[in-house]
Amino acid sequence: MIQQGRLNVVLELVGERGNVSIAEVSQALGVSTATVRRDLNALAEQGLVTRTHGGASALGSAYELPLQYKIARQAEAKVAIARAVADLIEPGESVGLNGGTTTSEVARMLGRSERLRVGPDKVGVTIVTNALNIAYEMSVRDHIKIVVTGGFPRRQSYELVGPLVGAALRGFSLNTAVLGVDGLSAAFGATTIHEGEADASSEIAAVAQRVIVAADSTKLGRSTFARIRPLNEIDILVTDAEVSPGFAADLAAAGVELVVAAPAEAGEADGPGPTSSDAD
Known part of the structure; x- marks a missing residue:
């Protein structure tokens, strides 16, 4: 090794x-x-x-593991989840993405999608993000329009945090927010470890018509320090495995649609980030 x-x-x-x-x-x-x-x-x-x-x-x-050390964790699950999320996005949509390995893979799926290449200028999707690695990686995709919020970068995750995130987002109306999380439970909803990232993710969700949580099965049924959104303010959960009957009932009671992603195809895994050191 x-x-x-x-x-x-x-x-x-x-x-x-x-x-x-x-x-x-x-x-x-x-x-x-x-x-x-x-x-x-x-x-x-x-x-x-x-x-x-x-x-x-x-x-x-x-x-909290730094992002670059999370790349290989649940890699196949994240690819499958990302593909399922990308299938929920239509050409012309505006999509908010927070940071993390899963949302980074969602961005890559959107960037590779031929289905989303529409119109003479091939601008198929607008991505609004507070994640510097996503913005950098997607900037070369000719059918992706990138909008980056303001804020202060966190070294652990490459995410911009602080009041400038919300100030930038209040001028937007997004079709969909796709959120990576550290935990998702009935009692506390979507949570993450860092309060600044929770605030930024909450701001992204607040200006979206639809909120999708993309989380592998290791995140379900647990909660971490800072709340992003209660369960009843989430529209869709995309995960990689069937959930327990109890948690399925909690999701149904909160009005959350459950999407279980098909297994990733052989040979697929999380791609590298924008730098040799890069990783929800």
Whole structure:
């Protein structure tokens, strides 16, 4: 396993357990303790973990993997979800996208879609986003018109946050908002880890006629720190697997349409982001 893959696994272990020992990582990865020490030191130098005697720990209780380390997680599910979301978008629509690996894949599906290439100037979809990586990657697509909100960038996610996001969006009326989330539950609706990202995503949803949540099955039935939207203000959930009967009943009671994406075709996976380091 190359170092990038090892770092992904280490960060997931830290996120799940809060702290790990060198011996635990060595056993999980099947590598020497010397290699583990180098990997933990590399993550600590990047400010992603706290190095401890004999291991490493998460930086805080609301631990968040940086976007570039999320690329490979649930990759096939995200491709399938993105394809299903793209099928819900019609030519000429304006679509709001927040940041994250799933919405980045949605943007790529929209960018590759021949169905959405309409009109003499081939402007098939307008994407309004607070995600710098999506804006950069889609700027080369001749049938995609990109509008970027204002705001201050977060290093963890490439998303613009702050009051300038809402100030820019209030002048728009979007057909559809597609939101990536960190959690979706009956009690708290759509949630994310960072309150600034929650505010920005809420602003995108507020100016949309239809709100789609794109979330793989690992996000369902859980809630995280900051609420984006209550469940009854979501129109469609697109996910990759059938949900439990109880959660299906909660969705129906809230008026949320459930779309279960077909499995991704062989060989498809999340493509790389706009830089060699890039990842809901």
